[in-house]
Amino acid sequence: MSRAAAQRAAARAKAAPPMDVRASDARAFVTPEGVDLRLRVAGAAERASAFAIDVGILVLTLVVFSLLALFALAGLGRGAGRQGQEIVAIVWLLGFFLLRNFYFVGFELRPRAATPGKRIMGLRVIARSGERLTADAVFARNALRELEVFLPATFLFARGRGVDGLVILLGVIWTGVFLLFPLFNRDRLRAGDLIAGTLVVASPKKLLPPDLAERPLGAPDAAVFTQAQLDAYGVKELHVLEEVLRSADRRTMAAVATRIRAKIGWTEGPDMTDRTFLAAYYKGLRGRLEHRMLFGHRRKDKHDRV
Amino acid sequence: MAELQLKSNRFRIEREADWRRLEVLLEKVEQKSPRRLTTKELLEVPLLYRSALASLSTARSISLDQGLIDYLEALCTRAYFLVYGARTSLPDRLGRFFSEDWPGAVRALGRETLAATLLGVLGAVAAYWAVSVNPDWFYAMVPEGLSGGRNPTATTESLRKTLEGAGPDGLSVFATFLFTHNAQVAVTAFALGFALGLPTAFLLLTNGAMLGAFLALFISHGLGVEAIGWLMIHGVTELFAVTLAGAAGFSIGWAVAFPGARTRMAAASRAGRRAGTVMAGVVIMLFVAGLLEGFGRQLIQNTGARYAIAAASALVWGAYFYMPRRRRAP
Numbered sequence: 001m002s003r004a005a006a007q008r009a010a011a012r013a014k015a016a017p018p019m020d021v022r023a024s025d026a027r028a029f030v031t032p033e034g035v036d037l038r039l040r041v042a043g044a045a046e047r048a049s050a051f052a053i054d055v056g057i058l059v060l061t062l063v064v065f066s067l068l069a070l071f072a073l074a075g076l077g078r079g080a081g082r083q084g085q086e087i088v089a090i091v092w093l094l095g096f097f098l099l100r101n102f103y104f105v106g107f108e109l110r111p112r113a114a115t116p117g118k119r120i121m122g123l124r125v126i127a128r129s130g131e132r133l134t135a136d137a138v139f140a141r142n143a144l145r146e147l148e149v150f151l152p153a154t155f156l157f158a159r160g161r162g163v164d165g166l167v168i169l170l171g172v173i174w175t176g177v178f179l180l181f182p183l184f185n186r187d188r189l190r191a192g193d194l195i196a197g198t199l200v201v202a203s204p205k206k207l208l209p210p211d212l213a214e215r216p217l218g219a220p221d222a223a224v225f226t227q228a229q230l231d232a233y234g235v236k237e238l239h240v241l242e243e244v245l246r247s248a249d250r251r252t253m254a255a256v257a258t259r260i261r262a263k264i265g266w267t268e269g270p271d272m273t274d275r276t277f278l279a280a281y282y283k284g285l286r287g288r289l290e291h292r293m294l295f296g297h298r299r300k301d302k303h304d305r306v
Numbered sequence: 307m308a309e310l311q312l313k314s315n316r317f318r319i320e321r322e323a324d325w326r327r328l329e330v331l332l333e334k335v336e337q338k339s340p341r342r343l344t345t346k347e348l349l350e351v352p353l354l355y356r357s358a359l360a361s362l363s364t365a366r367s368i369s370l371d372q373g374l375i376d377y378l379e380a381l382c383t384r385a386y387f388l389v390y391g392a393r394t395s396l397p398d399r400l401g402r403f404f405s406e407d408w409p410g411a412v413r414a415l416g417r418e419t420l421a422a423t424l425l426g427v428l429g430a431v432a433a434y435w436a437v438s439v440n441p442d443w444f445y446a447m448v449p450e451g452l453s454g455g456r457n458p459t460a461t462t463e464s465l466r467k468t469l470e471g472a473g474p475d476g477l478s479v480f481a482t483f484l485f486t487h488n489a490q491v492a493v494t495a496f497a498l499g500f501a502l503g504l505p506t507a508f509l510l511l512t513n514g515a516m517l518g519a520f521l522a523l524f525i526s527h528g529l530g531v532e533a534i535g536w537l538m539i540h541g542v543t544e545l546f547a548v549t550l551a552g553a554a555g556f557s558i559g560w561a562v563a564f565p566g567a568r569t570r571m572a573a574a575s576r577a578g579r580r581a582g583t584v585m586a587g588v589v590i591m592l593f594v595a596g597l598l599e600g601f602g603r604q605l606i607q608n609t610g611a612r613y614a615i616a617a618a619s620a621l622v623w624g625a626y627f628y629m630p631r632r633r634r635a636p
Binding site for chain 2: 132135213
């Protein structure tokens with residue numbers, strides 16, 4: 001193979017994944033059966049939201065427990081004075097410690113490998129190596145949460161003047177490094193993930209959407225496109241068209257239909273609605289591109305000519 | 307007719323039922339538990355998973371329906387984690403943890419444990435000496451909130467009272483605070499090991515210093531024997547736990563500083579997993595220490611009995627971790 005050909009092949013291999021749009025977040029994850037699942041790394045905002053939900057749940061639980069303890073005391077006929085305060089203090093000190101240490105570990109050890117917050121955001125914890133997620137890894141990643149979140153929090157709540165104030169400020173900065181750690185690496189790893197060898201990925205539940213080529217709306221056979229008209233676009237444009245059709249926004253469809261009609265010089269059937277036209281063109285284009293794919297050529301986009 | 311129906315569409319129609327079936331089973335497992343599946347359903351899962359994977363491969367090479375491919379990727383990912391997920395049941399896993407993993411991980415950290423112990427002892431000795439020479443050093447070693455009124459200005463009588471466990475009001479809050487404080491020290495000592503182990507060393511030193519300062523205070527009032535009994539009934543377990551946590555922190559710091567043949571990341575995560583095992587055990591030890599502190603110390607007032615419990619706990623932990631044992635056949 002000549003060098004130029006090799007370079008071209010390498011370039012094609014690089015551009016090969018069809019998920020061009022979100023390629024930066026996709027990670028190769030090959031199952032033992034040899035299929036790449038292309039997992040998507042969870043973004044910083046999703047992770048933060050999941051954590052906020054979890055902390056909300058923890059605080060709510062503690063409030064409920066404190067109230068229960070107070071009611072129980074009142075039920076025993078004791079005053080709510082000093083003893084009440086004491087009970088609430090114990091609930092918060094001990095409860096928060098137990099909860100924050102066992103809530104995360106407990107949920108991440110279950111089959112879903114996600115806390116309720118992560119569940120809601122459609123995330124889960126996996127082992128970076130692709131092996132099984134072990135209990136040790138889950139424990140290690142959560143023990144470091146202490147350093148990343150709760151230590152900066154104690155510094156923030158600390159009060160001091162002069163030298164003490166300076167120490168507190170330095171503490172906030174030093175621990176802040178760990179808090180912001182996920183923003184500075186491409187896998188969005190917390191220090192805990194780094195130590196435990198874990199990764200948080202998106203694992204959403206998806207419903208099977210209807211096949212747009214199955215029931216072309218209106219009268220599909222009225223529109224028959226020539227090969228030249230179908231060769232105007234590639235896979236990338238097909239996927240954009242798919243998104244437009246699935247979102248079914250009238251104005252976007254009108255704009256897109258106008259563009260396509262102009263590009264392929266479509267003059268027939270002026271009474272055809274935009275949606276019908278787009279659905280028919282989608283089916284035609286997909287059929288044409290899939291046909292070419294079967295013969296070994298995946299046409300990346302409209303600039304890709306062979 | 308071939309023109310009217312795309313090949314990729316026919317492919318989807320043929321296999322859709324299998325995918326839906328897999329989805330139903332996954333839903334059942336994720337909402338409830340794997341035990342809710344019947345044997346027949348359980349046997350069905352791996353077959354459906356492999357056929358879904360095959361469908362995904364095929365779909366990627368023949369279909370341009372992005373919605374379908376996204377769906378199959380999500381479905382296969384969910385099924386993958388079920389099929390290759392946890393194999394052992396929780397009781398099995400716990401059994402292995404107590405019989406092999408935990409003592410094994412602790413033994414593997416022998417060098418670090420020695421270093422952590424030396425640091426703690428060094429802190430204690432230095433603080434003991436400093437406070438004996440000048441009692442004012444006590445305030446520098448022990449934070450106000452932790453001393454609970456035990457400071458150089460206290461009378462011998464009031465100090466003796468604190469040892470009997472009939473302390474002032476709010477003692478339960480104080481005990482809880484101490485427990486969470488010590489657990490905090492342990493977890494932080496581990497977590498900070500990441501930064502090359504330096505903060506861990508500092509924490510171990512200060513923790514030892516606190517102990518030394520307390521001892522110096524009580525011994526100067528002639529209460530040394532009673533104070534050691536009061537401290538060590540739970541302190542043996544607790545200090546051992548803090549030392550192990552520090553050792554776990556050191557092992558990570560060491561791996562980060564000197565990763566050897568591995569990459570720094572790989573070395574850190576390897577050390578981190580072993581240290582994670584140790585830390586899971588440390589939390590259990592701290593819990594035991596909390597029980598001893600909360601109940602044992604209040605109920606057992608006899609100094610001799612306190613020494614006996616301290617010695618027994620030292621023996622039990624030492625034998626559990628370090629006694630040579632037969633390897634179980636793999």
